Amino acid sequence: LHAFQIFINNEWHxxxxxxxxxxxxxxxxxxxxxxAEGDKADVDKAVKAAKEAFRLGSPxxxxxxxxxxxxxxxxxxxxxxxxAYLAALETLDNxxxxxxxxxxDLSLVVKCLRYYAGWADKNHGKTIPIDGEYFCYTRHEPVxxxxxxxxxxFPLFMQASKLGPALATGNTVVMKVAEQTPLTxxxxxxxxxxxxxxxxxVNIIPGYGHTAGAAISSHMDIDKVAFTGSTEVGQLIQQAxxxxxxxxxxELGGKSPNIILSDANLEDAVEQAHSAVFFNQGQxxxxxxRTYVQEDVYNEFVERSVExxxxxxxxxxxxxxxxxxxxxxxxxxxxxxxxISAGKRDGAKLMCGGGVAADRGYFIQPTIFGEVKDNxxxxxxEIFGPVMQILxxxxxxxxxxxxxxxxxxxxxxxxxxxxxxxxxxxAALRAGTVWVNCYNVCGVQAPFGGYKASGNGREFGEYGxxxxxxxxxxx
Amino acid sequence: MAENGTTENGQPEKKIPFFPHPIKNLEVKYTKVFINNEWHxxxxxxKFATYNPATGTKIxxxEEADKADVDKAVEAAKAAxxxxxxxxxxxxxxRxxxxxxxxxxxxxxxVALATMETMDTGxxxxxxxxIDLEGCIKTLRYYAGWSDKIHGKTMPVDDDFVCFTKHEPVxxxxxxxxxxFPLLMFMWKMAPALSCGNTVVIKPAEQTPLTxxxxxxxxxxxxxxxxxxxxVPGFGPTAGAAIASHVDIDKVAFTGSTEIGKLVKxxxxxxxxxxxxxELGGKNPCIVYxxxxxxxxxEEAQQGAFFNQGQxxxxxxxxxxxxxxxxxxxRRSVEHAGKRVIGxxxxxxxxxxxxxxxxxxxxxxxxxxxxxxxxxxxEYGGSAIEDRGLFIQPTIFSGVKDHxxxxxxEIFGPVQCIFxxxxxxxxxxxxxxxxxxxxxxxxxxxxxxxxxxxxALEAGTVWINCYNALHAQAPFGGYKMSGNGRELGEYAxxxxxEVKAVTIKLTQKDH
Numbered sequence: 001l002h003a004f005q006i007f008i009n010n011e012w013h014x015x016x017x018x019x020x021x022x023x024x025x026x027x028x029x030x031x032x033x034x035x036a037e038g039d040k041a042d043v044d045k046a047v048k049a050a051k052e053a054f055r056l057g058s059p060x061x062x063x064x065x066x067x068x069x070x071x072x073x074x075x076x077x078x079x080x081x082x083x084a085y086l087a088a089l090e091t092l093d094n095x096x097x098x099x100x101x102x103x104x105d106l107s108l109v110v111k112c113l114r115y116y117a118g119w120a121d122k123n124h125g126k127t128i129p130i131d132g133e134y135f136c137y138t139r140h141e142p143v144x145x146x147x148x149x150x151x152x153x154f155p156l157f158m159q160a161s162k163l164g165p166a167l168a169t170g171n172t173v174v175m176k177v178a179e180q181t182p183l184t185x186x187x188x189x190x191x192x193x194x195x196x197x198x199x200x201x202v203n204i205i206p207g208y209g210h211t212a213g214a215a216i217s218s219h220m221d222i223d224k225v226a227f228t229g230s231t232e233v234g235q236l237i238q239q240a241x242x243x244x245x246x247x248x249x250x251e252l253g254g255k256s257p258n259i260i261l262s263d264a265n266l267e268d269a270v271e272q273a274h275s276a277v278f279f280n281q282g283q284x285x286x287x288x289x290r291t292y293v294q295e296d297v298y299n300e301f302v303e304r305s306v307e308x309x310x311x312x313x314x315x316x317x318x319x320x321x322x323x324x325x326x327x328x329x330x331x332x333x334x335x336x337x338x339x340i341s342a343g344k345r346d347g348a349k350l351m352c353g354g355g356v357a358a359d360r361g362y363f364i365q366p367t368i369f370g371e372v373k374d375n376x377x378x379x380x381x382e383i384f385g386p387v388m389q390i391l392x393x394x395x396x397x398x399x400x401x402x403x404x405x406x407x408x409x410x411x412x413x414x415x416x417x418x419x420x421x422x423x424x425x426x427a428a429l430r431a432g433t434v435w436v437n438c439y440n441v442c443g444v445q446a447p448f449g450g451y452k453a454s455g456n457g458r459e460f461g462e463y464g465x466x467x468x469x470x471x472x473x474x475x
Numbered sequence: 476m477a478e479n480g481t482t483e484n485g486q487p488e489k490k491i492p493f494f495p496h497p498i499k500n501l502e503v504k505y506t507k508v509f510i511n512n513e514w515h516x517x518x519x520x521x522k523f524a525t526y527n528p529a530t531g532t533k534i535x536x537x538e539e540a541d542k543a544d545v546d547k548a549v550e551a552a553k554a555a556x557x558x559x560x561x562x563x564x565x566x567x568x569x570r571x572x573x574x575x576x577x578x579x580x581x582x583x584x585x586v587a588l589a590t591m592e593t594m595d596t597g598x599x600x601x602x603x604x605x606i607d608l609e610g611c612i613k614t615l616r617y618y619a620g621w622s623d624k625i626h627g628k629t630m631p632v633d634d635d636f637v638c639f640t641k642h643e644p645v646x647x648x649x650x651x652x653x654x655x656f657p658l659l660m661f662m663w664k665m666a667p668a669l670s671c672g673n674t675v676v677i678k679p680a681e682q683t684p685l686t687x688x689x690x691x692x693x694x695x696x697x698x699x700x701x702x703x704x705x706x707v708p709g710f711g712p713t714a715g716a717a718i719a720s721h722v723d724i725d726k727v728a729f730t731g732s733t734e735i736g737k738l739v740k741x742x743x744x745x746x747x748x749x750x751x752x753x754e755l756g757g758k759n760p761c762i763v764y765x766x767x768x769x770x771x772x773x774e775e776a777q778q779g780a781f782f783n784q785g786q787x788x789x790x791x792x793x794x795x796x797x798x799x800x801x802x803x804x805x806r807r808s809v810e811h812a813g814k815r816v817i818g819x820x821x822x823x824x825x826x827x828x829x830x831x832x833x834x835x836x837x838x839x840x841x842x843x844x845x846x847x848x849x850x851x852x853x854e855y856g857g858s859a860i861e862d863r864g865l866f867i868q869p870t871i872f873s874g875v876k877d878h879x880x881x882x883x884x885e886i887f888g889p890v891q892c893i894f895x896x897x898x899x900x901x902x903x904x905x906x907x908x909x910x911x912x913x914x915x916x917x918x919x920x921x922x923x924x925x926x927x928x929x930x931a932l933e934a935g936t937v938w939i940n941c942y943n944a945l946h947a948q949a950p951f952g953g954y955k956m957s958g959n960g961r962e963l964g965e966y967a968x969x970x971x972x973e974v975k976a977v978t979i980k981l982t983q984k985d986h
Contacts, residue, residue: 066613066948069620073575111568118571118620121948122965135926423637423981445568445623462624 004182005036007189007204009049010197016041021208023182026095026326027317027361035182038207040215043174046203047221050145050172053200060172060198069120071195072167076113078191079106086184088318090156093181095325095362096280097317108442109160115444116164116464123169123465130475139472142170143247144223146468147216149209149237150185151229152178152328153283159185161444161459162226163202169468174222175204176213180328182206209233220244226467227251228285230382231408231453249457249467251285252450253382254410257403258288258439259425261396262296264415268437270304273388276413276439278312278366281327282336282386285454286411288439290372290379291390292399298392302370305388306351309366314357326362327385333362336385343369343378343387353386374402382408396421400428409451413439432458497590497600497821506537508544509691509706511551512699518543523710525684528597528829529820531864537684540707542717545676548705549723552647552674555702562674562700563644567623574619574669576697578612584693585612588686592658595683597828597865598783599820610945611662614963617947618666625671625968635984642972644672645750646725649718651711651739652687653731654680654831655786661687663962664728665704671971676705676724678715682831684708711735719743726750728970730788732885733911733956740959752960752970754788755953756885757913760906761791761942762896762928765799767918771940773807779916779942780891781815781869784830785839788957789914789936789943792886793875794893795902801895805873808891809855812869817860829865830888836865839888846872846881851892877905885911899924903931912954916942935961 004023005012013036020034038046053060079086087102096105125138146166150158155178166173177185189204205212209229217225217240224247227237231252241248258276260269276288293301317325327333340354353367364386372379372389379389393399403412413435414425426434432449435441442448442460449458457467507514515538522536540548555562581588589604598607627640650664657679668675679687687706694704707714715735719727719742726749729739733755743749761779763772779791796804820828830836836859843857856868867889875882875892882892896902906915915934919925929937935952938944945951950964960970 066617070616114571115568115623118622118624120620121617122620122624124965135930419979420982423979424983427985462626 004033004186004206006038006042006206007186007202008046009199009203010193013042013045015039016045021179023093023180024329025092026328029330029361032092032183035206038176038205038212040211042205042207043212043215043219046174046205047145047219049200049203050174051221053198054142054144054172058198060170060201063198065121065123065170068168068170069117071197072113072117072120072164074195075191076110076117078194079113079188080110082187082191086156086187089187090184091317091325093183094152094155094328095317097322097325099320105154105157108157108444112157112160112164112444116168119462119465120168123469125471134475136473136475139474140169140469141472143468143470144171145221146171146173147219147222147225148173148175149213149216149225149227149229150175150177152180153280153285155181156184156188158228159188165459165464165468167197167201169465171468172200173202174216175202176216177204177206179206179208214240217241218243222246224248224467234455247467249459250455251459252410252453252455253408254285254287254450254454255290255380255382255406255408256286256288256411256413256431257290257292257429258413259399259403259415260291260293260297260301261414261416261418261421262294263417264297265417265437266297266300266304269415270301270308272415272439274305274308277388278309278324278386279440281324283328283332283384284440286433286440287384288413289383289389290403291388292393292403293390295392295394302351302390305390306368309352309368309388312366314363314365324366324386327364328362330362332384333364336364336383336387339378339381339383339385340367340387343376346376346378348372348376348378348389374405380406396425400425404430407453410454411435495586495589495604497593498587501587501590501594503535503591503685505688505692506535507688508538508540508548508708509688509704510548511705512695512701514691515544515547517541518547523681525595525682526832527594528831528865534594534685537688537708540678540709541713544707544709545714545717545721548676548707549647549721551702551705552676553723555674555700556644556646560700562703563672567625567672570669570672571619571622573697573699574615574622574666577693578615578619580693580697581608581612581615588658588689591689592686593820595685596654596657596831597820599825599828601823602783607656607659610659610947614659614662614666614947618670621667621965621968622670625972627974631986632978635981637979637981637984639977641975641977642671643975645971645973646673647723648673648675648971649721649724649727650675650677651715651718651727651729651731652677652679654682655783657683658686658690660730661690667962667967668971669703671968673971674703676707676718678707678709678718681708681710716742720746722747724749726971728752730754732756736958750970752962753958754962755913755956755958756911757788757790757953757957758792758883758885758909758911759789759914759916759934760932761794761916762902762906762918763794763796763800763804764917764919764921764924765797766920767800768920768940769800769803769807772918773804773811775916775918775942777808777811777891781827781889782943784827785889786831786835786887787943790887791916791942792890792892793882793906794891795896795906796893798895798897805854805871805893808871808893812855812871815869817866817868827869827889829863830867831865833865835887836867839867839886839890842881842884842886842888843870843890846875846879849879849881851875851879851881877908883909899928903928907931907933910956913957914938
């Protein structure tokens with residue numbers, strides 16, 4: 001196995017404090033290995049390296065932009081080469097089924113890196129006709145040293161979605177990976193070295209949010225911070241960032257409404273709504289965690305959804321039949337069970353599941369609540385687990401109002417055959433992504449991000465370049 | 476030249492040879508018409524010969540495509556362009572992967588391709604390897620990156636409508652390629668066309684079909700579906716004309732002389748109003764101010780005139796020098812020309828090979844002669860190299876006047892014409908008084924002179940303190956009769972895209 005340490009300047013370092021922390025296999029609750037625990041002192045070292053790598057005249061600043069793209073493509077090549085290993089390591093650390101780590105996560109990682117590789121030499125400024133005897137143009141420059149704090153739900157993919165745009169546009173990076181799932185990101189660090197990105201361009205620190213993460217968001221020499229995680233922590237980061245007014249982009253929580261109209265293809269809607277909630281053990285920021293079903297088809301929808309949920313195979317993520325693995329750790333496990341209790345207490349109707357699914361590890365039964373009301377805890381708060389809430393509605397205007405009645409605004413979906421209704425609803429919902437007759441469709445070519453408390457800024461697509469670009473006007 | 480110590484391969488293990496050596500006795504495997512990923516003999520049964528201009532010997536025979544073969548190729552390209560076809564249904568990012576794969580294969584076979592290009596064109600092998608092949612690979616990789624980034628727009632129209640545009644492929648694109656940079660010009664057309672999802676029917680020049688045909692084998696190996704790329708070697712008046720006037724070709728791109736460009740555009744209009752882009756000739760002015768870095772200007776201006784045996788549409792064929800430094804410029808140019816090595820293109824010391832064929836040779840010699848007769852001063856060269864077929868001495872004329880033929884007509888040979896000028900207004904006026912408008916250059920240390928000249932010059936590309944600096948990321952094309960449309964950069968995508976606006980009626984729309 002690898003030395004799971006701190007990656008700075010293309011070298012492996014112990015923590016300054018010499019401390020380590022364990023990372024746990026959520027299927028068995030056993031420790032996999034110890035990992036170096038980065039803290040403020042390590043962040044300081046990393047920032048220093050990243051600053052040096054960003055200096056004018058450095059190899060990274062002097063490199064042709066097309067060559068930056070070439071390096072990103074090479075990194076994608078190496079990740080493809082090692083994808084079986086990476087998928088297995090991801091499943092070991094996170095608990096997601098191996099078939100999905102391999103076919104979904106790794107595939108998205110490679111696509112994301114290749115997509116941004118293509119942008120590297122296409123970040124165009126403009127020449128602008130201004131009044132007066134002046135020649136005026138804009139330069140699209142890198143922002144500088146970018147802090148990136150990534151979550152545990154899609155460790156590799158979250159890493160790639162942050163590295164892709166940051167490196168394509170010429171920035172340097174100090175990345176803190178989630179304490180629950182540090183392993184795959186650190187393996188990728190060894191590939192970054194193998195591909196020969198210049199030293200200091202990418203630095204990766206395993207550690208905790210309140211220490212290493214906080215050090216990043218308040219660091220005076222970090223020019224921008226990008227965070228994906230809970231809204232609660234996102235608020236802390238935004239506040240800490242105001243210390244030097246570093247730029248901030250946030251991808252936070254959601255309580256996304258999935259709206260099923262009576263003219264929908266019901267079989268399809270049931271299957272999609274099922275994935276919308278249960279995919280990745282429910283640990284998806286865009287999970288369709290409020291399923292609004294029009295009253296005409298409500299009963300049938302609930303019945304079919306329960307039938308589907310009962311068939312869901314929960315078990316060892318390395319088994320090829322498994323659809324659902326464990327929750328990522330004990331804390332999440334307890335939190336989800338807590339929400340299930342709240343649902344029962346608040347009077348929602350438990351249709352299936354509702355309990356623990358195995359004797360060891362953090363497995364939870366696929367759970368469905370019917371007769372859910374908008375004011376229940378399970379209808380308002382982000383559960384981040386395999387718990388489906390089904391609510392009934394009558395009219396379009398009503399469901400739009402109810403769908404928008406949330407602090408969040410990450411995603412939404414509508415299932416209908418009617419072109420007029422599809423457009424009306426997608427225009428009306430205050431959400432960064434609206435899916436029509438599908439769910440969780442994630443093309444790296446299209447932007448993704450939140451309205452309201454679900455975040456600031458967009459990732460993916462051409463729009464993803466903006467957060468990593470500083471515009472300079474030259475006249 | 477590979478810069479920043481970088482290697483061009485997708486694989487970190489492989490390295491390009493720092494000093495590549497050509498392949499001796501290279502076998503030419505691909506000499507047939509390429510349609511639907513298969514090799515076909517010509518419908519007529521005819522073949523034509525392709526020659527090595529350095530030795531005058533025949534390299535091999537190539538199947539001669541004519542209208543009937545073009546018809547077959549268009550059938551194949553049309554089928555591959557149907558909305559139900561594998562090519563049209565493929566993920567856009569997969570199109571990019573295929574283009575990258577083709578670039579990988581070209582890297583793998585770079586030495587063979589450079590050898591072949593040298594055999595067929597006579598250009599120095601090291602140029603073919605480090606300039607032509609480098610450009611091919613970079614252009615392919617650049618457009619591979621665009622394939623999933625071809626964005627339409629949504630727009631806020633009045634009233635209750637949702638409106639968006641789709642940027643669709645044009646369809647079947649014909650391309651007619653010249654002989655001066657055969658493989659590079661092939662890529663400049665193929666890469667953006669495929670990136671945008673089109674299918675292509677490409678006719679390489681009859682003088683230089685070999686590297687284009689090799690591409691057929693690599694296209695197939697890379698995994699492009701059949702019919703996406705079709706290659707029809709043949710002559711302009713037959714195969715080329717068939718493409719320009721084909722009613723089932725949706726767009727034609729031509730690089731070559733202005734004279735033929737006009738014929739292509741005419742045929743395109745008369746047949747089916749197919750879209751047309753043209754990259755034609757130039758008589759490109761290079762302005763050297765007294766405050767220029769003189770050594771730099773002499774070097775760049777000379778490269779601009781003599782590079783590729785003068786066979787560049789961007790050739791620096793009118794060098795305007797400010798009177799204060801005129802004498803010194805001429806003197807240094809003559810001295811510089813003396814250092815050029817004319818000889819065997821496979822010799823690494825060679826900087827100049829033969830002209831492409833007898834027809835070009837005769838035309839150049841005739842123009843050199845006209846220079847003498849019309850009273851320009853021959854400073855250097857002026858003759859063919861006696862015992863060597865198509866080789867012409869680097870030639871420098873000074874005291875050239877604007878009315879002379881060598882001042883007005885595109886020579887396409889190693890002939891540098893130097894003119895004197897007094898003032899900025901004068902030189903800009905003289906530089907612009909041509910029907911061409913492809914490129915221009917300015918040598919000066921003054922930012923103000925540079926930028927005001929750049930604004931005033933009627934040319935698609937203006938170089939400042941450099942020459943022939945072309946990059947896949949920046950557009951290239953002509954003002955006036957030097958062409959229509961732009962190649963390279965994002966701009967090329969517009970030429971290979973058809974815009975469809977979709978407008979949907981709603982019962983109510985909110986912004």
